[in-house]
Amino acid sequence: VFSCPCEACKKVIFNIPSKLEADKMIGRVNLKECLKSADVIQSSDPDFRVLGDGSVFTARAVMFSAEERPFTVLLSDTKTQAQKDITVLLKHQRKVLRKRQTKETVLRRAKRRWAPIPCSMQENSLGPFPLFLQQVQSDAAQNYTIFYSISGRGVDKEPLNLFYIEKDTGNLYCTRPVDREEYDIFDLIAYASTADGYSADLPLPLPIRVEDENDNYPVFTESIYNFEIPESSKLGTTVGVVCATDRDEPDTMHTLLKYSILEQTPRSPGLFSMHPRKGVITLASHPLDRETAHKYTLLIKVQDMDGQFFGLMATSTCLITVKDSNDHVPTFRQNAYEASVEENTFNVEILRLPIEDKDLINTENWRANFTILKGNEKGHFKISTDQKTNEGVLCVIKPLNYEENRQVILEIGVTNEAPLTRDVAIRSATMNRAVVTVHVKDQDEGPECHPPAQYVRIKENSKVGSKINGYKAYDPETKSSEGLRYKKLHDPKEWINIDEISGSIVTSKTLDREAVAFKNDLYNITVLAIDRAGRSCTGTLAVNIEDVNDNPPEIVQDYLTVCKPKMGYTEISAVDRDDAVHGPPFSFSMANASPEISRVWTLTQLSDTAARLSYRNNAYFQEYSVPVTVKDRAGQSATKTLRVNLCDCVHPSQCRAVYKSGKVVLGEWAILAILLGIGLLSCVLLTLVCGIVSTRKEKRFPEDLAQQNLIISNTEAPGDDRVCSANGFMTQSVNNSSQGFCGTMGSGVKNGGQETIEMVKGGHQTLETCQAGGHHHTLESCKGGHVEVDNCRYTYSEWHSFTEPRLGEKLHLCNRDEDHMQAQDYILTYNYEGRGSPAGSIGCCSEKQEEDGLDFLSNLQPKFTALAEACMKR
Numbered sequence: 001v002f003s004c005p006c007e008a009c010k011k012v013i014f015n016i017p018s019k020l021e022a023d024k025m026i027g028r029v030n031l032k033e034c035l036k037s038a039d040v041i042q043s044s045d046p047d048f049r050v051l052g053d054g055s056v057f058t059a060r061a062v063m064f065s066a067e068e069r070p071f072t073v074l075l076s077d078t079k080t081q082a083q084k085d086i087t088v089l090l091k092h093q094r095k096v097l098r099k100r101q102t103k104e105t106v107l108r109r110a111k112r113r114w115a116p117i118p119c120s121m122q123e124n125s126l127g128p129f130p131l132f133l134q135q136v137q138s139d140a141a142q143n144y145t146i147f148y149s150i151s152g153r154g155v156d157k158e159p160l161n162l163f164y165i166e167k168d169t170g171n172l173y174c175t176r177p178v179d180r181e182e183y184d185i186f187d188l189i190a191y192a193s194t195a196d197g198y199s200a201d202l203p204l205p206l207p208i209r210v211e212d213e214n215d216n217y218p219v220f221t222e223s224i225y226n227f228e229i230p231e232s233s234k235l236g237t238t239v240g241v242v243c244a245t246d247r248d249e250p251d252t253m254h255t256l257l258k259y260s261i262l263e264q265t266p267r268s269p270g271l272f273s274m275h276p277r278k279g280v281i282t283l284a285s286h287p288l289d290r291e292t293a294h295k296y297t298l299l300i301k302v303q304d305m306d307g308q309f310f311g312l313m314a315t316s317t318c319l320i321t322v323k324d325s326n327d328h329v330p331t332f333r334q335n336a337y338e339a340s341v342e343e344n345t346f347n348v349e350i351l352r353l354p355i356e357d358k359d360l361i362n363t364e365n366w367r368a369n370f371t372i373l374k375g376n377e378k379g380h381f382k383i384s385t386d387q388k389t390n391e392g393v394l395c396v397i398k399p400l401n402y403e404e405n406r407q408v409i410l411e412i413g414v415t416n417e418a419p420l421t422r423d424v425a426i427r428s429a430t431m432n433r434a435v436v437t438v439h440v441k442d443q444d445e446g447p448e449c450h451p452p453a454q455y456v457r458i459k460e461n462s463k464v465g466s467k468i469n470g471y472k473a474y475d476p477e478t479k480s481s482e483g484l485r486y487k488k489l490h491d492p493k494e495w496i497n498i499d500e501i502s503g504s505i506v507t508s509k510t511l512d513r514e515a516v517a518f519k520n521d522l523y524n525i526t527v528l529a530i531d532r533a534g535r536s537c538t539g540t541l542a543v544n545i546e547d548v549n550d551n552p553p554e555i556v557q558d559y560l561t562v563c564k565p566k567m568g569y570t571e572i573s574a575v576d577r578d579d580a581v582h583g584p585p586f587s588f589s590m591a592n593a594s595p596e597i598s599r600v601w602t603l604t605q606l607s608d609t610a611a612r613l614s615y616r617n618n619a620y621f622q623e624y625s626v627p628v629t630v631k632d633r634a635g636q637s638a639t640k641t642l643r644v645n646l647c648d649c650v651h652p653s654q655c656r657a658v659y660k661s662g663k664v665v666l667g668e669w670a671i672l673a674i675l676l677g678i679g680l681l682s683c684v685l686l687t688l689v690c691g692i693v694s695t696r697k698e699k700r701f702p703e704d705l706a707q708q709n710l711i712i713s714n715t716e717a718p719g720d721d722r723v724c725s726a727n728g729f730m731t732q733s734v735n736n737s738s739q740g741f742c743g744t745m746g747s748g749v750k751n752g753g754q755e756t757i758e759m760v761k762g763g764h765q766t767l768e769t770c771q772a773g774g775h776h777h778t779l780e781s782c783k784g785g786h787v788e789v790d791n792c793r794y795t796y797s798e799w800h801s802f803t804e805p806r807l808g809e810k811l812h813l814c815n816r817d818e819d820h821m822q823a824q825d826y827i828l829t830y831n832y833e834g835r836g837s838p839a840g841s842i843g844c845c846s847e848k849q850e851e852d853g854l855d856f857l858s859n860l861q862p863k864f865t866a867l868a869e870a871c872m873k874r
Contacts (some may be wrong), residue, residue, distance in 0.1 A: 003297065007086050008076075009033070009034035009035075009085065009086045009087075010033070010086070011086075011087045011088075011089065012027070012028040012029050012086060012087070012088050012089070012130070012197075013089045013090075014026050014056070014088065014089070014090050014091070014197060014198065015086075015090070015091050015196050015197075015198055016064070016090050016768055017064075018063065018064045019061075019062070019063055019064070020058045020061065020062045020064075021058065021061055022058055022059070022060050023057055023202075023217075024056060024057065024058045024202075024627050025055055025056065025057050025199040025201075025202055025203065025760075026048075026056050026090070026198070026199065027056050027197045027198060027199055028053070028054045028055050028056065028057065028193075028197070028199070029050070029054045030054060030087065030183070030192075030712070030861075031052075031054045031072060031075060031086075031581055032052075032458060034075055034086055035075040035076075035077060035082060035084040035330070037077045037079070037080065037081075037082070038075035038076060038084075039076070039077060039078055040074075040075070040076040040078060041073065041074070041076075042069060042073070042074045042076075043070035043072075043073055043074075043126060044071045044072040044073075044074065044152075046059060046071075047062050048062075048071060048088075050073050052846075053151065053189075053351065055199075055203065055282075056073075056088065057312040059247065064090070064281050066460050067091065068089060068090065069089075069090040070087060070088065070089045070090070070544060071088055072086065072087055072089075072532040073085060073086040073088060075850075076333065080406065080810075083678055085654050086248075088135060090344075095388045099181055108661040110457065113139045113708050114137075114140075114192065114201045114202075114204055115134070117134055117206070117210045119134050119172075119206065119207070119209070120177065120208065120209040120210070120211050121133060121174055121177060121208060121209075121210055121282050122210075122211050122213065122848060123177075123179065123180040123210050123211055123212055123213040124177050124178075124179065124213050124215060125177050125178070126177070127172075127177075128165075129174065129175055129176055129177075129733065130173035130174060131173060131174040131175075132171060132172075132175065132200060133163075133172045133174055133208065134171075135169065135170050135171050136148055136165065136170035136171075136190045136192075136206070137170050137569060138170075138192035138200060138201050138333070138497065138742075139539070140192060140200030141192075142196075142202055142455075143196050145194060145195055145250070145327045146166050146194065147167050147168065147192075147193055147194070148165070148166070148167055148168075148170040148190065148191065148192055148445055149165065149167065149190070149191045149194065149578065150163065150165045150172070150188050150189065150190050150191070150206065151188070151189050151191070152181075152186065152187055152188040152189050153186055153187065153188075153499055154186045154188065154208075155188060157328065159183070161175060161177070162174060162175055162176065162186075163175070163188060163208070165184065165190070169285065170190075172206075172737075177196070178210050179654065180210040180211070180212050180213070180249065181216065181247045181248070182366075182711075183210060183352050183354055184194075184209070184210055184249075185207055185208065185209050185210065186208040187205065187206075187207050187208070188205075188207070188208060189203045189204065189205060189206065189783060190203065190204040190206045190737060191204075192204075193366075196507065197515060198720050199270045201236050201510075205433055205612070210409060210616065212248055212252060213254075214248055214253075214254040214256055214311075214614070215808065216246055216247040216248045216254075216312070216370060217244070217246075217249070217304075217313070217314055218244045218245065218246040218302045218303065218304050218312060218313070218314050219245055219310040219314055220242060220243070220244045220300075220314060220315075220316040221242075221243045221244065222242075223316060223317070223434055224316070224317045224318075224319060225240060225242055225300075225316065225317070225318040225319065226318075226319050226321070227239045227281070227318065227319070227320050227321070228320070228321045228322075228323050229283065229288065229320060229321075229323065230288075230289075230320060230324075230325050231287070231289060231290040231322050231323065231324060231325045231327065232287060232321075232325035232327055232423070233283055233287065233288065233289075234281055234283070234287070235284065235285070235286075236283065236284075237282065237741065237770075238280060238281070238282055239272060239281040239283060240280075240281050240320075241279055241280050241281070241298060242259065242279040242316065242318065243279055244257055244259075244279070244314065246304055248304070248786065249340055249848065252303070253304070253305050253306060253507075254304055254749070255304060256278075256304060256305065256306045257303065257304070258276045258301065258303050258304075258306055258307030258308070258311075259274050259275065259276055259277070259283075259302050260276065260279070260300070260301050260302075260303075261273070261274050261298055261299070261300055261301075262299040262300065262301050262315065263299040263778055264294065264296060264297070264298050264750050265297045266293055266296065266301075267426065268285070268293075268296075269415045269575065270282070270285045271285045271288075271296070272284055272285075272296070272298060272320070272830035273676065276307070276390055278303075279307070281298070281318065281320075288322050290322045290323070290324050290325070291358055293322065293323065294321065294322045294324075295319065295320065296318070296319075296320040297317065297319055297320075297603055298318040298319075298320065298606065298660075299313065299315060299316075299317060300313075300316050300317070300318055301313055301314070301315050301319075301585070302316075305409070323362035324359055324363060324365050325359075325419045325421050326359055326364075326365035326418045326420050326421060326424070327420070327423070327424045328358040328365075328424070328750070329357075329358070329420065329424065329431075329432060330355045330357040330414050330415065330432060331355060331356050331357075331414075331432045332353060332355055332414065332432055332433075332434040333354050333355070333356060334434065335436065336435045336436075336437070337351055337353060337435070337436045337437070337438060338436070338437045338438075338439070339351040339437070339438050339439070340396065340438065340440075340441060341396050341400065341438060341439075341441065342439060342440075342441040342443050342447075343395065343399065343400050343401055343402040343440050343441065343442065343443045344399045344400070344401075344443055344445060345399060345400075346396050346397055346398055347395065347396070347397060348395060348396050349393055349394070349398055350394055350395065350396050351393070351436060351440065352386070352391045352392065352393055352552055353383075353391060353392035353393070353394065353412065353414075353436075354389070354390075354391045354392075355368050355372070355391070355414055355432075355444040356455055358414070359389070359416070363418075363653060364417040365391065365416055365417075365418045367385065367387070367390060367414065367416065367417045368385055368390050368414050368415070368416060368552055369385065369414065369415050369417055370383045370384070370385060370390065370392035370412055370413070370414050370415065371383070371412065371413045371414075371415070372410055372411070373411040373412065373413050373433065374409075374410065374411040374469075375408055375411060376410060377558055378398070378742065379397070379398055380396060380397065380398040380399075380408070381394060381395065381396060381397065381410060381438075382394075382395050382397045382398055382409075383395070385410060388519060390543070392412065392414065393414075393562075394410075394436065395420065397682060400440045401440075401476070402440050402441065402442040402443065402725070403477070405439050405440060406439070406442075407437065407438065407439055407440060408437075408844065409435065409436070409437050409438075409441065410435070410436040410437075410438065411434075411435055411436075412433065412434050412435075412436055413433045414432055414433075414741060415431050415648075419502050422638050424532075431587075435830075437469045438574055439464055441604065442663065444477075444533075445476050445477065445535070445705055446531055446533070446535025446536060446539050447474065447484055447529045447530070447531045447535065447536065448473060448474060448475070448476050448537055449473045449527075449529055449537040449538060449539030450474070450541055451539075452475075452540060453540040453541075453542055454471050454472065454539065454540070454541055454542070455522075455541075455542045455543075455544060455558075456469060456470065456505070456506065456541065457543075457544045457546060458511060458541075458543055458545055458546065459545075459546045459548060460512065460513040460545050460546060460547055460548040460550065460776040461510055461511065461512070461548050461550055462507055462510070462511055462513050463507070463777070464508065464509060464510060465506060465519050466505055466506065466507045467504055467505070467506050468499055468504065468505050468506075468507075469504055469505075469620060470486070470499065470502070470503040470504045470505040471486065471498075471505075471527040471539050471541045472503055473486075473503075473537055473539060474531035475531060478511060481503075482539065483531060483532050484503075484529050484530065484531055485500050485501065485529070485530045486498055486500055486501075486502075486503040486527055486528070486529055487500065487527070487528040487530065488525060488526070488528075489526040489527065489528050489538065490525065490526040491517065491525050491526075492523070492524075493509070493510045493523075494508065494509065495507060495508060495510075495511055495523070496508065496543070497524055498527060498742035503527070503529075505525075505541065505543075510546050511523075513545045513547050513548075513579075514550075514577040514578070517571045521542040521635065522542040522543065522544055523542070524540055524541070524543070524545075525538055525540070525541040525543065526539075526540050527539050527541050528539075530641070532730040544860060547578055547579035548578075548582075549578050549582035549632070549634045549636055550578065550634065551577040551578045551582075551631050551636070551639060552575040552576070552587050552630075552631075552636040552637055552638035553575065553583070553631070553632050553636065554572070554573050554574060554575055554577075554629055554635075554638060554640070555572055555628060555640045555642070556572070556573050556574065556575060556632075557573070557642060558640075558642065558643065559642070559643045559644075559645070560572070560613070560642060560643070560644045560645070561644075561649075561652035561655045562644060562646050562647065562649060562652075563647055563648075563649040563650060563651065563652055563654075563655065564615070564619070564646055564647065564648060564778070566649070566650055566651075567652075568614060569612050569613060569614040569615070570612075570613050570644070571606060571610055571611070571612055571613070572588070572610065572611055572612075572613055572628065572642065573609055573610040574588075574609055574610075574630045575609070576632050576636075578632070578636075578825060582607050582632060582633070582634045582636070583632055583633070584608040584610035584628050584632070584633065584634055584870060585609070585633060585709035586608060586609055586631065586633075587605070587630070587631045587844040588603055588611035588628060588629070588630050588685050589628070589629045589631075589786045590603050590626065590627060590628060590629070591627070591629045591639070592627045592629070592639065593627050595731070597624060597625070597626055597627075598625065599616070600615055600619045601613060601615055601616075601619075601626055601644070602614050602616075602618055611628075612699045613626065613628075613642075613644065615646060619646055620646070621646055621648050622645075622646060623643060623644070623645045623646075624643075624645075624646065625641050625642070625643060625644075625645050626641065626643075627639055627640070627641045627664075628640055628642055629640075636845045643734070656847045681788040683807070684807060687748060687807070693854060696849050701735040707858045709803040736822050749839075864872075
């Protein structure tokens with residue numbers, strides 16, 4: 001049982017036999033009465049299906065065991081979501097006979113008459129209406145009382161009520177005329193059913209065809225047709241195609257159209273023809289001539305019924321425009337022309353040549369192209385077209401010379417921009433031509449500088465006053481140079497003077513080819529030639545300065561850096577300002593090198609202009625001065641001393657930075673402070689020595705007291721290992737060098753009334769002083785052998801009482817100027833900044849003498865870099 005929450009419609013009851021065949025109609029339900037907008041129809045019983053018009057059919061053969069069988073038809077509107085259902089109740093059929101009998105008669109199968117019957121009606125029928133069409137009958141009418149009905153377009157669909165059927169007789173009628181062009185066929189469906197709704201037969205398709213009547217005139221697709229055709233078209237060329245339509249039934253005489261030409265303006269019999277079936281207009285006569293008529297008007301006709309007199313017809317207009325073709329050759333009005341022009345004039349118009357052409361004006365078939373065929377080999381003339389008048393304009397674009405040619409004969413031809421048509425081109429094999437004679441008029445001219453550039457050769461370093469042939473101009477009238485004067489307009493280096501009468505040149509200075517870079521190795525001088533009348537011309541005298549080997553080759557490099565062992569060599573190169581004849585290949589040598597340089601460095605030829613400078617493996621890190629001599633192929637040579645820095649580096653830029661930072665420049669005050677420091681240290685050392693000697697004679701300190709004042713320290717920086725004695729002073733060098741220790745010794749920081757003196761193990765020792773008197777003093781040690789101090793350990797109080805008055809006296813004297821006034825800029829006060837340094841001591845620098853220079857700075861370790869940069873003069 002199919003159920004859903006929806007609204008129920010009227011219940012429908014069908015009487016049916018106990019056995020039904022498949023696809024058997026059992027009745028019809030009124031769907032519109034229940035839900036007119038329903039678009040989904042479903043049956044709850046799968047044995048039955050419902051069509052869109054409400055017809056109920058069996059889906060398969062059905063046997064009824066019970067007296068009643070209900071099912072539901074569900075109607076749904078998907079747009080409005082509305083739903084309704086119709087309950088259908090099936091009962092056993094009770095037969096109703098024409099002659100009522102007491103018992104039921106068994107149905108017998110007979111020949112069926114319920115079948116489609118061909119039916120038609122005439123379009124636009126005159127009636128009378130209602131018009132009888134045919135009678136529909138069912139074989140079931142022999143056994144049942146049958147009622148007939150129809151549906152479809154023309155009944156319950158537009159056009160409504162056009163057809164109806166008599167319920168009892170099955171007679172079918174039409175109520176009014178029909179237009180076939182609107183409705184050509186009506187597909188009706190006929191039904192036969194009993195009084196209680198039982199369908200004795202399946203619905204019968206009943207098509208009604210409307211027969212056509214020739215009631216529509218043919219119509220052209222356009223009221224006016226426009227076509228174009230070139231005038232040079234051949235016979236049979238298609239001009240255009242016209243087309244007409246007819247609404248009557250296709251493929252009948254009513255739509256069999258025929259085309260024809262009724263009239264042509266201007267009249268030219270047989271010029272155009274039209275295909276009667278296809279409507280194609282073609283050229284049917286001799287070639288067109290646009291110059292005779294450029295437009296034609298055709299009145300065309302179309303008629304149905306294959307053009308018979310009783311057929312319907314229509315007309316239209318066809319405009320045919322004849323397009324211009326280049327079928328006329330342009331011609332000169334004359335065969336010969338004359339013109340004149342003065343010599344030495346140019347960019348002037350001397351003649352106009354008019355032409356005639358019958359083609360369409362201002363088109364490419366009419367516009368002319370002029371060509372100078374002969375006589376213009378030197379390019380003195382040019383001819384162009386005036387776009388407005390179509391004339392040829394002859395101009396002089398290059399000056400003519402009366403002395404060379406007094407008359408010029410030109411042959412000029414003319415064509416169109418567009419090529420001629422084939423027929424005309426065959427008839428006119430050559431273009432139209434005209435001869436123009438140009439007369440050249442004489443004119444009094446000035447001198448001519450011809451050729452404009454003249455060349456002379458002068459050797460480099462020639463003597464001042466050397467005379468060479470110069471520039472020569474001439475008078476075109478006399479063909480000579482007499483009476484002309486010369487003047488120099490431009491001389492870049494003022495090396496040359498020019499003779500006013502002869503034009504010869506004289507050197508006023510020594511010529512140096514390498515002084516200026518000349519274009520194409522030429523030294524250009526501008527010369528002015530003037531005649532008696534003051535007319536002039538300008539020329540160029542190009543002086544080719546021949547090279548002389550007056551420049552030796554030069555080495556490009558000055559300073560070189562070689563990273564050892566990263567780089568095994570460096571390269572040097574040379575250049576020569578002279579010409580290539582006096583240049584490479586060069587030869588390199590170390591002719592004047594010292595034995596020391598020769599042992600370290602070797603020179604090898606690398607190419608024509610380069611050499612390789614290599615060092616030996618035992619070379620020291622330092623800067624070398626290497627003299628290198630380079631000689632060209634002609635024997636000119638030069639020697640240059642190269643500064644070569646052999647450095648322990650990875651990249652030369654590192655050595656360059658060290659080298660630059662090592663250039664320490666001392667000022668005047670710095671030198672004076674150093675001298676004062678040396679004097680002060682000398683006094684201090686003298687005082688110490690005297691105190692020690694006197695103490696040896698008078699008093700010795702116990703051994704344990706010294707151990708409380710001097711502390712032996714560990715090695716804190718790289719250097720030569722040295723051994724200190726028990727008393728804290730260095731007594732022996734491990735590497736057994738003859739040089740003694742060199743460092744700084746001073747007092748330490750006071751601690752419990754005593755001073756601790758710390759000796760740093762290594763090649764440098766620092767003795768830091770106490771803050772005595774607000775000053776910090778540094779004592780540099782002297783050079784020499786081993787220093788031995790025997791029992792030189794004193795208490796701080798005794799040492800302080802001995803040195804303080806002497807140091808105070810020395811400092812007081814050093815702190816005064818010539819006038820015995822206080823001079824604070826001599827000895828400055830520095831605060832104590834801490835003990836020791838992570839870079840170690842640099843006391844050994846005092847061992848270097850002034851004559852040794854500052855070369856040792858390049859070999860110091862990177863720790864010295866910061867100090868060197870601080871001391872360098874910015």
